[in-house]
Amino acid sequence: MAEVSFINPLSDEGRHIIREYGDLNQIFDVDDNLIDICTHTYNQKISDDTLIPKSLYDLAMKRIQWAIEKKNNKNFTQSEFEYLTNEDLLTQDVVTFHILCQAIAIQFNTGSRETRLFIESQGNLILERLAKIPPMARTEIIDEVLDEVKVDGSIQWKTLKEIIASKKIKLTDLLIDDGQIILQQDDFLYRFGDEFTDRSPERMYNILIGDSVKEQILSRLIMQKTEEYINRIKEMSARIEIHPAIIKIAEDLKEFIPDEISKYNQYYAGSGGIYGTVQAGKLNPEAFPPCIKSTVEGVSSGGRNDAIVLLLTSFASYARLYPRIFASDESVKVSDMDPDLSITENEILPLIFDAAENCTPPLFDDQPQEKINIISKLGFGMHDHVDINHEGETKWYTPMSCEKIKIHLPNLCHPDKSCKGINNPLSCYGRKKFQLDKQEPKD
Numbered sequence: 090m091a092e093v094s095f096i097n098p099l100s101d102e103g104r105h106i107i108r109e110y111g112d113l114n115q116i117f118d119v120d121d122n123l124i125d126i127c128t129h130t131y132n133q134k135i136s137d138d139t140l141i142p143k144s145l146y147d148l149a150m151k152r153i154q155w156a157i158e159k160k161n162n163k164n165f166t167q168s169e170f171e172y173l174t175n176e177d178l179l180t181q182d183v184v185t186f187h188i189l190c191q192a193i194a195i196q197f198n199t200g201s202r203e204t205r206l207f208i209e210s211q212g213n214l215i216l217e218r219l220a221k222i223p224p225m226a227r228t229e230i231i232d233e234v235l236d237e238v239k240v241d242g243s244i245q246w247k248t249l250k251e252i253i254a255s256k257k258i259k260l261t262d263l264l265i266d267d268g269q270i271i272l273q274q275d276d277f278l279y280r281f282g283d284e285f286t287d288r289s290p291e292r293m294y295n296i297l298i299g300d301s302v303k304e305q306i307l308s309r310l311i312m313q314k315t316e317e318y319i320n321r322i323k324e325m326s327a328r329i330e331i332h333p334a335i336i337k338i339a340e341d342l343k344e345f346i347p348d349e350i351s352k353y354n355q356y357y358a359g360s361g362g363i364y365g366t367v368q369a370g371k372l373n374p375e376a377f378p379p380c381i382k383s384t385v386e387g388v389s390s391g392g393r394n395d396a397i398v399l400l401l402t403s404f405a406s407y408a409r410l411y412p413r414i415f416a417s418d419e420s421v422k423v424s425d426m427d428p429d430l431s432i433t434e435n436e437i438l439p440l441i442f443d444a445a446e447n448c449t450p451p452l453f454d455d456q457p458q459e460k461i462n463i464i465s466k467l468g469f470g471m472h473d474h475v476d477i478n479h480e481g482e483t484k485w486y487t488p489m490s491c492e493k494i495k496i497h498l499p500n501l502c503h504p505d506k507s508c509k510g511i512n513n514p515l516s517c518y519g520r521k522k523f524q525l526d527k528q529e530p531k532d
């Protein structure tokens with residue numbers, strides 16, 4: 090049967106492997122055993138020598154590359170990474186997992202695109218591995234891992250709200266009793282065994298609680314544990330000395346992740362699209378559509394608050410940091426594009442605050458609380474300044490559509506020819522900026 094720590098590297102067994110591992114400097118050494126196992130993994134593609142990791146450092150990078158390719162590469166080929174599902178790599182896998190958690194914790198913000206990528210990939214890897222285990226053994230390992238993961242002895246359905254929201258499982262797929270999810274056979278028989286007189290309770294358990302629901306829940310729970318583990322390391326990293334090997338991986342990941350994503354993601358790559366890719370760059374007021382120009386010049390009371398807090402805040406932040414929002418299905422945060430928030434503080438907020446000052450009367454003179462509303466629309470909660478630790482408390486508000494502006498702020502909408510055929514000021518800005526950039530003489 091598969092080892093628990095191959096599914097849950099945070100298990101007691103996984104922690105034992107880490108304690109026994111020894112000097113972390115060896116992760117950069119060529120590991121013949123690793124090469125041998127990877128090369129002989131069933132279905133592994135070996136036509137190209139670069140496909141096979143040579144050291145634990147390589148394995149860590151390959152694991153991140155797998156996550157990026159699986160998510161972004163339309164021609165993703167699992168056989169190039171098949172060794173990631175080979176249980177013979179148990180020790181190397183557990184060590185790599187812990188190294189990556191530490192490197193990510195010290196290099197990236199909690200909730201950043203990079204941290205989310207790693208946590209999600211852990212959940213996906215678990216599902217890949219479970220899919221390779223024969224059904225009987227799979228049921229056994231799932232139950233064993235679930236037993237270990239549910240520290241408090243039960244799983245509350247509220248802890249799974251994200252997976253239900255993602256539609257991977259439906260609330261109606263779950264058997265809930267007293268707010269607790271019933272997943273294991275023993276628990277089911279204990280609670281409901283007496284209710285079935287004319288049929289076998291075991292059979293009813295198999296009908297009602299399928300393995301696929303348990304797998305999804307298990308994967309989700311381990312993602313949660315991974316996130317908590319990374320957060321704990323982040324807190325501790327200010328007080329303890331980090332091993333140089335971890336620092337090296339953390340620094341390399343900072344370059345490696347955007348480099349790899351840029352092969353598939355137009356936001357990073359900067360090419361393609363009908364008007365070319367709208368790239369993030371300094372705001373060009375010349376390209377602002379009429380409604381935004383009027384707002385920046387100042388609005389008189391009436392639509393003043395909505396113009397600054399709802400229209401301009403979302404427009405300026407997305408136009409500067411992530412103009413492709415409507416072409417992307419990713420959920421993003423300001424710090425994904427502006428990790429130290431310097432652009433937000435030095436370019437975006439001054440533009441918004443200036444526009445607020447230009448209003449008649451100046452917006453903050455009689456309504457200083459609107460500053461907090463602006464910060465909250467950028468995703469940093471109800472505070473008077475942007476702080477990375479508050480990010481995620483509220484959502485980064487997406488730009489209003491022309492239709493909404495026409496209804497709520499009709500005085501600001503005076504379309505000109507740049508507005509033709511668009512339905513959002515951001516699209517109007519992207520098209521005009523692209524045309525203006527094209528006209529600029531090249532050096």
Ligand code: SF4
Pocket residue numbers: 378379380381490491494495501502503504505508512513514517
């Ligand atoms: S049509 Fe849209 S972009 Fe143009 S002024 Fe009106 S609201 Fe702004």
